[in-house]
Every structure is written in C-alpha cells, then in structure tokens.
Amino acid sequence: MGSVNSTAAVLSVLAGVLTCYVSMKVYERHWQAAVRKKALKKREESRRALRDVQRSVVTDDQPTAARRRKILSLPIPELSQQLKDGQLSAVHVLQAFQEKATLENERLNCLTEPVPDALARAKDLDAGDGKRGLLHGVPVSIKDNINIKGMASTMGVTKHLDAPAEEDAVIVQVLKKQGAVPFVKTNVPQALLSFACSNPVFGETVNPADPARTPGGSSGGEGALIGSGGSILGVGSDGAGSVRIPAHFCGVCGFKPTAHRISEKGFKSSSPGEQGVVPAPGLLARDVDCLALGMKALLVPDMFHLDPQVVPIPFRQEMYEDKKPMRIGYFTALEACPTTPSMGRAVIMAKEALEKAGHTAVQGSLLADYRGANMSRLSRFVVFLVLLLRQKLVAFDPPDQLYVIADLVVKLINADCGQTSKTKWLKGEIMDDRIKTLVIVMTMPNYLRKIFGFLLKPIWPYTSRLLSYRLLGSIFDLWQRLVEREEYVQTFLAEWRGAKLDALLCPAFSTPACKPEDASRLITAANYTVLFNLLNFPAGVVPVTTVTEEDDSRLDNNLLVDTSGDINHHLIRKTTKGAVGLLVAVQCVALPWQEERCLRLMKEVETLCGL
Template identity: 65%
Template sequence: MDRVYNLIVDSVNTSVVTYTAVSAGVLSCYVGLKVYRRQQVKKKALKKREESRKALQDVQRSVVTDDGTTAAKRREILSLPLPQLSQQLRDGQLSAVQVLQAFQEKATAVNDKINCLTEPVPDALVRAQNVDVADQPLGLLHGVPVSIKENYNIKGMATTMGVTKHLDTPADEDAVIVQVLKKQGAVPFVKTNIPQTLLSISCSNPVFGNTLNPVDPTRSPGGSSGGEAALIKGGGSLLGFGSDIGGSVRTPALFCGICGLKPTAKRISGRGLMKGSPGVQGVISTPGVMARDVDSLALGMKALLVPDMFQLDPQVIPVPFRQEIYEDKKPMRIGYFTTLQSCPPTPSMGRAVIMAKEALEKAGHTLVPFDPPDDLRAIVDLVTRLITADNGRTFSTMWLKDEIIDEYLKGQIHLWTMPHYLRKIQAFLLKPFWPRIAKVLSHRLIGSVYDLWQRMAEREAYIEQFLDELKKKDLDLLLCPALGMPACKPEHAGRTLATTAYVTLFNLLNFPAGVVPVTMVTEEDDRLLDDWIGYGNDPIDKVIKKTTKGAVGLPVSVQCVALPWQEEKCLRLMKEVETLCPV
C-alpha cells in the first residue's frame, strides 16, 4: 500500500509540476507576445512618423529660396487677408503655384517649431499648376491653399486617427468637403495633427507626436482640431477645416487665438470624415471652419454652400450662404451669460464676455441677461451620459485595441471605461467632499436601448425648454464664454474637461456657435485667480487653477451662438465683436 501511495503522490507531484511549468510557459508566451506586438506597433508608428517627416522636408527643400525678390513676394502673399488673396488669384495678379509655394515654405517652417502637420498632400503642386492653366477662375477659392484636419479622407492618403491599424489603408475618395473645395479652385496642401481618437483637448498621438501651442509652447493648442488652429495661428494657412463634437473646433480656436465656427449639423457635409465615436447619439458632431478672421470664415462657408455640395450629399440642407444676413446692419438683440453652474469660468473668461457685452451696447445693440436653464443637468446627465453611452467600448475596441495609448489620453479612458459598480462606490465615498465629481461618477450608465431612448427624450425636452427661455426674452443670439479657462497644459487636458461645458452645451442643442478672440489674460486676471474657487474648490477646480496660473498673455475669446440654420447671423455677431474688440 505504501508503494502504491508513493506512486500516486509522485504522479500528482509530477502533474502539478508539469501543469505549473506549462502554465508558466503559456503565461510567458502570452506576455512575450504582447510585448512583441507592442514593439511592432511602436516600430510601425515611428516608421510612419519618419516617412511623414521626410515628405515634409522634401517639400520644404523644393520651395526654399535665396532669391530676395521671391522671398519679398512671399512675405507679401503671406500678409494678405484671405478675401484679398483670393481676389488677386481670381484676377490673375498672383498664380496658384506662387501662392502655394509661399504657404508650403511657411507651413513647414512653422511645423519645425510646433509639429502641427501630419503629411503634405502629394498632388498639391500638380493641382496648383492645373488651376493656373484653367481658362477662367474655377470658383471663390481659385488657387487658395487650404489645410485639412487629419480625420478628413483625401484620396490616396491614409486617415489614421492617430493609430497604426489604418496606416496601410488609403482613402478611396475625397471627403465631400474636399471635393467641393477642389471644385471651387482650392488647393489642399497639408493635413494637420489631432489627438488620438479625437476625444481630447490635447493634441498628441503616438503616430505623429505632440503639437505645441504657437503662443506658448508649454501649453496645448487644443483638440481635436489642434494642428489646424496651431498652423493658422503660426501663419502657415489662411483657411482650415476641422470637426467638432464637443468643442473640437472652438476649443483650439480659443487656445491659439483664431476664429472658428461649428455649424448646425447637416448645414455642411460630414461625409468622408472619420469620427472618434461613430454612431454616438444626442451630442452631435459636425465639420467646422477655421481662419484668422471672421470674413475668412464667411468666405469658407460661402464656398461650401453651393449646388455641388447639395448634389454630392443630399442630406445637406440645400440653402446657399445668405450674404445679406451676414452684412445686415440692423441693431441686434443679444442674450448673454458669464457663467454655467457646472463650471464657473476663470476670471479672464468671464471678463471677456463683459468686455464684449459693453462694446456691443455702446454700438447700439441690446444685451439681455440670460440664464441657461438647468445647465448642470444638461451637461452631467445628458452630455456626459450620451457621449459615454457605450462605456468607452467603441474607441477602446475600434481604435485603441492592440495600440499604444497616448499618454495624455490614458486618464480619460480609465474614467470612461470604469465599471458601474466602481463608479457607484467612488461616488458614495466622494459625495461629502467633492459633490460634482460624485455626481459625474454616480450617473447610471446607459445599459439598454430603452435607456438610450429615455435620454434622447430628455434631450428633446431640454432643447424645447432652452428654446422656450430664449423665446420669452425674444432672443435668437447669445454671447457667452468660449470655455471655462484659457489654454491648459497638455498634462492637465484630461482632468479639465469640465471646462468644455460651454461648448458641448451647443453640440447637445445643435446650435451654430463660433469663437472670436477679444483680449488676453492679464496680470489682474492672474491675481484674481488666487481667490477663484470654481464649483466648490474640488480637485477639478484645483487642476483648472493650477493649469491657468501664469497664463498671462494667452488669448481669450468669447463664444457667439445663434439658432439652428442661422450660421450667417452667428457670423454677423462674431464680425461685430471682432470689429468692436480688436486684439
């Protein structure tokens, strides 16, 4: 019996050792495979970055000049406002090739400093040459070089979204906006950088790297159209095209000190644009226009709102740009507010609204105080729940699976993908101390189609409530902060998303909205920040205060808002503010 027992024990021990060894081997292989895949992804990203850098350097070498006359002419071209430049191109005073090369030289020089470009558009020179031999002007943007955000499809170029899995998949055709721009004679010449997956107010990804703010390189240029804003502010483009689901045009425009417009959804076509969360309901993404000044935004919209766009995308409302509304001189009745309960603005942002409000009143317009109804519920219970309705599964599986996650995105992903039971536990523990954070964490995740429909019904009711409040005061225009803070530091981007309440509100409502710079952060703003407590001096407020401290000299903008389909009226208010509050 003892011998049998010993044999059994030896057999069991051998089995355990074997099982342990096999398990360890399997685990080792799994870990090794993950490390190998990560290394391969990193190599692929770095290879693409090097290829892009070389392509940009080749463009730069091809246009550099030592000729004094050519250099002087290029400086003159770069100094022209877009309406004047486009007119000289249509009149034949300037050639498309001449203008393209001026902007290629400037854009690549700007990129050397702040890394705002992803790639040059390969056929830009050929296109400019074809424009020059045309029998007559091709359109409103005849020969104008335009910059395009990385998430727009351009035929033959990969649309990466800052991940490697799409590097080898070139687009089959241009996005509709790109097609219309070409029909109007424009020359797309560069694509511009984005944050990975687009859902961030930083501008960094593992493929193309981090973009710096041209005003202050220690700060973010904003996201997700950060490369566009940085390039335009740096002088490397006059007209650019981005996209906006939660302020992704308006936030970079504010951070860099340029102008940006988010139209009503379906006013211009979004076909051929990649989205960070395709299928998201209730918080609406739309393409947008970015430029140095409001007249350029208006020209960009006018060039897009033409029969070609209406034919290429029948979902777009077939209404051309109404120049008479944009140029109207009648006094306006404008509602204004300086704060949202969900995120009181830092001193400079509220001051900018009062500054613009007083200037508008002196010019003969009527300004009426307006309180957005129940904004905390709108931002937390609707925007936050709708934009994270899938608990982050779309971008974590569709975009980020087996990818290197950008360092500035990691914090957001953990928050958006946290299981509901952990949210509830944290909300319970934090409620006595940090009620705003607890409220965000405690919202029930959307777990069914029924839940989604309930939230969508709440959104519809909120829109009606908002419109009723506007109607009571006879208002169809609003003036308000562009964000809760000026440009943040990139490491704080994920923890200051509460400040985007001012822009995401109008994605929820689907109102056209634009930002225009009016002032800069002053020493007094910086001093007043010491006494600012925000919502309740919770950790979010402390990060906002920390990132805003020392922001003296950064641009500060206001946001102008109109009712749906009234982009021309929104632009008119922006133009009036720009004229009355020159920076």
C-alpha cells in the first residue's frame, strides 16, 4: 500500500511539473505572439506614414524633378546660403529630401518614422521675416533614441512604443532655434547593442553600397540614409563608435566630440549609469564642412542655457581654419585586433598625402619661425627645402594595448554583466538575432567564463583573455577600475606629449563594412573606436579610398596586419572577402576640447585624398 502511495505521489509531482512546464510554454508563446503583433503593428503604421509622405511629394513634373536633383547635389555652404538668400524655399528643400529619403528607404529600410510637423515647420520658416539661423531651412535626420516631442524613442523595443517623448532633446531644440527642420527618425539595432542594425520593431537596415552588408551601428539608419543621399546632416550617439562605425561603413563623415561639449539631455542610452567608457552625441554628414557647420550651430548660448552641464565653449573657427603645419602621429593596427590590407593602406595613403602637404615631425610653428627670421630669401628657401625633406609623420603606438582593450575596456563597458540590457530593455521582448550572441557573452556567469577561457587559451589566446576576465564583484572593484582608467589616460597623455603631437591618424575599424551575421562576433574590431571613448578624446572618420582587387587578393595571402594569432584572422578575412569597391575611412583624433583641430585634420585629409 505504501509503495502504491509513493508511486502516486511521484506521478502527481511529475504531472505537476509537466503542467507547469506546459503552462510556461503556453504563456511564453502567448506573450511572444503579443509582442510580435505589437511590433508588426507599429512597423505597418510607420510604413504607412512614410508612404503618405512619399505620395505627397513625389512628382512627374520635370522642372520640379530637376530642381530637386540640384538641391540634393548642393554642398552645405551653398544650400544654406541659398536658403538664407531666398533663392530656395525651406518647403522645396524639405520636399526634395523627403522624396529622396522615402525612396531610398524602400531599398534600405533606414527610416523609422517621419517627423509629423516637418512640413508645417518649413512653411513657418518661409513665412517668417528673419532668416538668421545657421541652419535655416536645412533638413536634419535624427537617430531613433533621441527625443522628439510626441514621438517614441523606441531603441527597437516594444515597451517604448507607447511612451512618446514629452519634450525635444536639447540638441533638437537648439537645431530648431538655428532654423533646422528635423524631418525623419532613423533605425537602430535593438537596445543599441550591435554594430549591425536590426530590431524586431522596424526590421533590418542594409548598407547602401551593398545590401548584403550592414550599415553599422548603432547609428546605422543615419549612416545608410546619409550614404544614400537622403539626408545631408544627421544626429546620432556614440558610446563605443556608434557614429564613427556607420560613417565608415557607409562612406560618409562622422564625428564624436568630447563628452559634455554637446548636450545629451533627452537621449536614451543602452547603458545609463555606465562609467569609464564615455558616450557622447555625434554628427554624421556627407562632408567635413557640414560637420563643422553642425558643430558651430550647436555650440551656442542656447545650448549652454538649456543644459548647464555642457562646457560653454563656442566653436573656434580660427582653430578649424588654421593653416600652420601640424605634428601628426599615426598607427596602422592595434596589437589587440588585426586590420585588413585596405584599412592599413588607407592610413598610409592619408599619411603620405599629409606629409606632402607640409605636415611634419618638427613643431608645427617651426616653419613660421623661420619665415619670420632675419634671413635672406635664398637662405629661407634652403631651410624650407631641408625641412621639407625631413617631413614625416610620427609613428605612435598607443601604450599597453592588450591590457587596456582586453581587460580595462571590457570590465568597464560590461561592469553590470549585461544586466541593464537584459532586465531594463530586453525583458519581455523578442530578442533580435543580431544581438543574441553578444547578450549571451555579456551575461555569462563567471565560472563559465573561466572554463571557456581555459579551454580556448591554447588556440585563441586573445579571445580567451576577453572571455575569462573577472566580473566586478563590488563597488570597490568598480572604483579600482575607474582609478586604472584615470591612470591609463595620464599614461596615454604622457606618450602624446612625449611625441609632441597635435593630432593622431589611425584606422576607423578593423574591416570595411562587414556582413550583419558577423557583427556580434567581430565586436573586438571596435577597439579602434572604443579606445577614444575610454580616453574621452574627440574623434572623427572621413573616407579616403575604396577596397581594391589587390586588397581582396591579399586576404588570401594571409596579409592581415595582426600580432595576436587569434580567431580574428578567420573572421575578419571571411567577412571582408568580396568587399571590392566599398569605401574605406581613416580616423582622426585630437586632445579633449580640441574638436576644431580634429575637424581641421579631417578636412585636410578630405581635401588631399578627396574621393
């Protein structure tokens, strides 16, 4: 009798467990279906709104079409001047960009929503008496995570769909005060967690040059839109290269200033509270002059008043237009991650062009000193020739590369073991396929890290080191890492001062635009951008060349610039193969608060290597 009772009890427990399991699965399917339905409903609403805008502006009238093509081709100085002079109306310019943006969106899926009041704003600008704003009538695209009043900043998750912003982000307010017309919001990876660009709400954005490749992230929609000609100036955010990587992948210019030079009030972040790896707002544009004008328009008393945490330094035009030769350092690869032949070649190409233009390893003021010296014209000419022959940029290797990338950056950027993303943004959501691998790695328990690190060490030493880092176990641990970060910043600055540098030239990434399925596995390729978030230096990228057949064939000859001997070889070669014709950028860097000098170097590179 006792055995019968025991058997019945066991069966009852098993039945209960099975019932709970089935109930959980039923519930899981139910909420997934509800989330998917909500996401698809928003996607359809968004596409309907974009189609409505497109229908309202598309025209068969040939003179109108020709005028719009002319508008789209104008560089920002001419476009801005013609808007101020009244040669162009804000409405006509807006409609030209609305038509182009919505048409490009059909092949790229780079937009999330149109800004509802864009046309009314353009009409108000045309009707007004004053045209004093630096961006009067210029259409501007805005990344999804930046607040525009009445619109949801979704970050690609459904929980934000029903939470429209109550006011514009400060940067949007200032752009409007300068006469700009925010006209579309652009797509992002889910929770801003990848340098692919996909989420379950709005779908996947593709690269304008090759739809089989990603436009980058997290400002991927911005990069794709500007790269396709659908916008002239866009606003993004850069937490580890999120402006610079899409700019590089899409063949446009991107710029990240020092944190607190531009207000980030009204920006949604994937990791609020993160310290050490410093995010900042950023700009993307088709050329450097447009970036400079955007910075000049933002660095005004309106911004300093709306956000007192912004350092009140106006744009220094004289620094941007300075003609003195600069002392520029350069490197072609980091020890922690290889670069492809095209990426290293781009840096050398820009380096040689800068040397020919007079930038030199002597102090930038030396030539000016000689010009002012009491010497004969012949003597000054001889000295100039001697200096010209000596001109070389300075090889500069960032100190302690393996330590800072494999240990310090990873510990700081993932100090919460991925819990913010997992519990704040992704809980109750359908996780996008492009971020699954990254989230698994971010949230992996410490004991699993140690096991995988031990097993991989003999074959993939760098990957082993990345996986086996010890999680921060306390506030004390975090503080110690922040102390290490400050010590590293001082070490880097000492090396910079020792080399007497004005600026730095380096790769923008490990590869040209990669394939979206490889993005989460190639996260170490972002070492080239995240380094300058750690240091909090201004940095920007500018395209200088394209991937050639020779670059592609050199991949087969194992000619990656690499010293780590890791799986990166295989992944980088695999994702880069077949990238012939894609644009390749270099990265320009300056000291904190010297944004204008960074932009000046970008302008020099753009002028000398202009595509």
